[in-house]
Amino acid sequence: MSAAPDRSRRALVFGRQQAEPPLRPPWALTESDFLDRCTGCGACIDRCPEQVLARGTAGYPVFDPKLGECTFCGDCEQACVPRALDRDAVASPWNHLAQVGDACLPRHGVVCSSCRDACPERAIAFPLTTALPTPVIDAALCTGCGACVGVCPVDAITLHRADRETA
Ligand code: SF4
Ligand code: SF4
Ligand code: SF4
Known part of the structure; x- marks a missing residue:
């Protein structure tokens, strides 16, 4: 029903949030x-x-x-009774992806890897390309679970939603 x-x-x-x-x-x-x-x-x-x-x-x-x-x-x-959430109708839970912003501490010379430690998918790497490595998110591994968001001490990580195909 x-x-x-x-x-x-x-x-x-819908009017407010189109963008x-x-x-x-x-x-x-x-x-x-x-x-x-x-x-x-x-x-x-x-x-x-x-x-x-x-x-x-x-x-x-x-x-x-x-x-x-x-x-x-x-x-x-x-x-969800009205089926606004419906795993028979959509191919995947969502396609949210994590994104690291400019506030990230290592970008400012401060050691931190809290996000990597929290990620259940091991989707966050710190490539050894600079003296103080910064996080890089593997979009192929990230499920958008959000585990990295709340643990970041400076709120540098956000999730973004892209349009998704229906099943
Ligand atoms: S937890 Fe936040 S500040 Fe720390 S490395 Fe990850 S994104 Fe950067
Ligand atoms: S959203 Fe989840 S899977 Fe993606 S990087 Fe953050 S903790 Fe890892
Ligand atoms: S943990 Fe995720 S899938 Fe489970 S009830 Fe909460 S929002 Fe839904």
Whole structure:
């Protein structure tokens, strides 16, 4: 069963965020379809054992990597009754990728490798090309899990979402 979408609520979010859609929970439909289906019930947020989902604009759920790592357990997707999250409809949980910004400490001569230590995929390398190596993220290995985001002492890592093919 799916509740009728609230068109004004949807328009508010979609109008504001066309340029940079927020990070939705894993297996979210494309942003427009997601906003059509999601009723803002919060079941995915309540079900997440890692507590990395939160309410965003107009009550729609977002993934906040500063809260921790998504383990891709799938509990949120299973909890979504209106199927705004639907692993049968999308090929992969998402295509978020981590990106290191200019605040990164080694770029300023300070030793740090917290992100590498936190990454479950070993996607962060520190190539020995300079006296103080800086992190490089392997896009082929990064799952966008967010484990590296919250551990960075200077908030240098962000996740970016690109458009994704449906299954
Ligand atoms: S897949 Fe699991 S850990 Fe990731 S957001 Fe959903 S419920 Fe939380
Ligand atoms: S944790 Fe942050 S500051 Fe430290 S190396 Fe990684 S990106 Fe740079
Ligand atoms: S988002 Fe996850 S997989 Fe990607 S670099 Fe960060 S910790 Fe590693």
